[in-house]
Amino acid sequence: MEKLSVTIITLNEERNIRDALESLTWADEIIIVDSGSSDKTISICKEYTEKIFYNPWPGINTQKAFAKKLVTYNWILNIDADEKVSPELAAEIQSILGQGGHYDGYFIPRKVYYLGRWIEHSGWYPDYKLRFFRTEKGRWNGVDPHDEVVVDGKIGYLKGNIYHFTYENIEDHVKTMNNLTSVAAKEYTKRGKRDGLLSLMVRPPLTFLKKYILKQGFRDGLPGFIIAISSAYYVFLKYAKLWELINIIDYQGAKKGIKKR
Numbered sequence: 001m002e003k004l005s006v007t008i009i010t011l012n013e014e015r016n017i018r019d020a021l022e023s024l025t026w027a028d029e030i031i032i033v034d035s036g037s038s039d040k041t042i043s044i045c046k047e048y049t050e051k052i053f054y055n056p057w058p059g060i061n062t063q064k065a066f067a068k069k070l071v072t073y074n075w076i077l078n079i080d081a082d083e084k085v086s087p088e089l090a091a092e093i094q095s096i097l098g099q100g101g102h103y104d105g106y107f108i109p110r111k112v113y114y115l116g117r118w119i120e121h122s123g124w125y126p127d128y129k130l131r132f133f134r135t136e137k138g139r140w141n142g143v144d145p146h147d148e149v150v151v152d153g154k155i156g157y158l159k160g161n162i163y164h165f166t167y168e169n170i171e172d173h174v175k176t177m178n179n180l181t182s183v184a185a186k187e188y189t190k191r192g193k194r195d196g197l198l199s200l201m202v203r204p205p206l207t208f209l210k211k212y213i214l215k216q217g218f219r220d221g222l223p224g225f226i227i228a229i230s231s232a233y234y235v236f237l238k239y240a241k242l243w244e245l246i247n248i249i250d251y252q253g254a255k256k257g258i259k260k261r
Contacts, residue, residue, distance in 0.1 A: 002097045003028040005071035005135070006079065009063045013081035014040040016165060021048040023085040026094065027077070033067040041081075059183075060147045065140040075101075076138065078131045078149070082165050083110070089160025093132060104153025105133035111161045115170070115223040122217035122227045123210065130155070131162065143191075145183040170226070177234050185241035194246065199239045208232040 006027045010017060011034065021044070024030055030049040034042060035057040045052050055066050064078060075097060079085060085093075089108060096106075109126035112119045119125055130138075130149045142148030167173040188195075208228045211217045217224035 002075055002100070003073040004075045004077055004093065004097055005029040005031060005073045006077045007031045007033070007064065007067040007071065008079060008081055009060070009067060010034045010037060010041050010045070010081050011057070012037045012039045012041060014044060015168075016082040017041055018044050019084050019165075020079060020081055021045065023090070024048075024077075024079075026090055029072050031067055031070050033063060033070070035063065059144045061140045061142045061144060064147055068135070068138075068140065071135055074135050076133055076135050079162060080164075084163040084165070086161045086163060089158060089162065092158050092160045096132075101134075101156070102154070103156035104137040105130050105149065105151030105155050107155065107157045108132060109159070109161050110164050112164045112166055114167060115226065117221070117223055119220050119223065119227065121215055121219045122212075122224045123215035123231075124227065127164075128157070129162065132158070144187050145180045173230060177230065177237065181234060181237040181241055184238045185245055188238075188242050189245050193242065195239050195242060200236065200243065203239060204232040204236040207235045 004027050006024050006029065008017075008020060008030070010032055014037075021030065025048070030051065032045045032049060032052040033055050034045075034052065035055060042052060051070070053067075053070060055063060057063065058066070067078075068076060077085075077093065107128040107130050110129050112124045112127065114124075130151060133149060133151050134153070137153045138149050138151045140147060141150040167176060208231065211231045212225065212228035217228045220227065
């Protein structure tokens with residue numbers, strides 16, 4: 001039977017990390033890479049694994065790549081600190097480890113709990129993520145703030161869910177969007193992306209229509225409507241911040257340049 005290494009990156013995740021680790025007690029190895037938690041995250045992790053490492057935050061893809069370098073075994077399962085592995089998924093993975101997989105990596109459906117219910121539509125489910133893969137075949141290759149694994153080989157799909165407890169409430173959702181859109185806009189500028197008024201005007205309403213109509217967000221009740229609106233707002237913020245970074249060069253300098261009256 002082949003063995004499994006699990007990788008998790010953390011920063012002040014005391015609210016979530018125990019549930020994540022409890023769903024992984026069957027794994028052969030758990031690797032934690034922390035970027036400077038000041039809460040009880042580390043003490044909780046020590047109850048489940050001795051393999052806890054510190055690395056200053058370099059970005060999500062680089063941090064997950066750092067964790068990958070620390071694993072011992074030839075299969076990796078990566079989850080985030082606010083996620084849990086379902087019993088069905090655990091059984092599927094253990095079966096593959098026992099019988100030998102026909103693929104080099106597997107997409108896993110991710111199911112989100114949001115505003116008191118499991119989201120079944122809205123483009124949030126099934127939110128397939130390639131998180132289980134042969135160590136020597138996979139590499140992190142996403143664009144921050146979104147992580148992505150690329151596997152050099154054949155890809156399969158699993159049925160069991162990763163459960164994602166992503167936002168505690170709407171306030172938490174808005175704070176996260178503000179942070180992620182700042183990261184995304186900076187990444188766009190690094191890559192030379194230049195989008196202007198057209199993207200600001202067109203992309204947000206198209207995102208709403210995609211989430212609410214095409215992805216049937218209306219079937220998720222009021223949370224589905226909130227998801228569609230917030231997704232459109234995310235896109236608006238991202239491109240507004242991109243425009244700001246390109247065009248508004250020196251805010252403090254402009255203030256100093258104003259003559260006193």
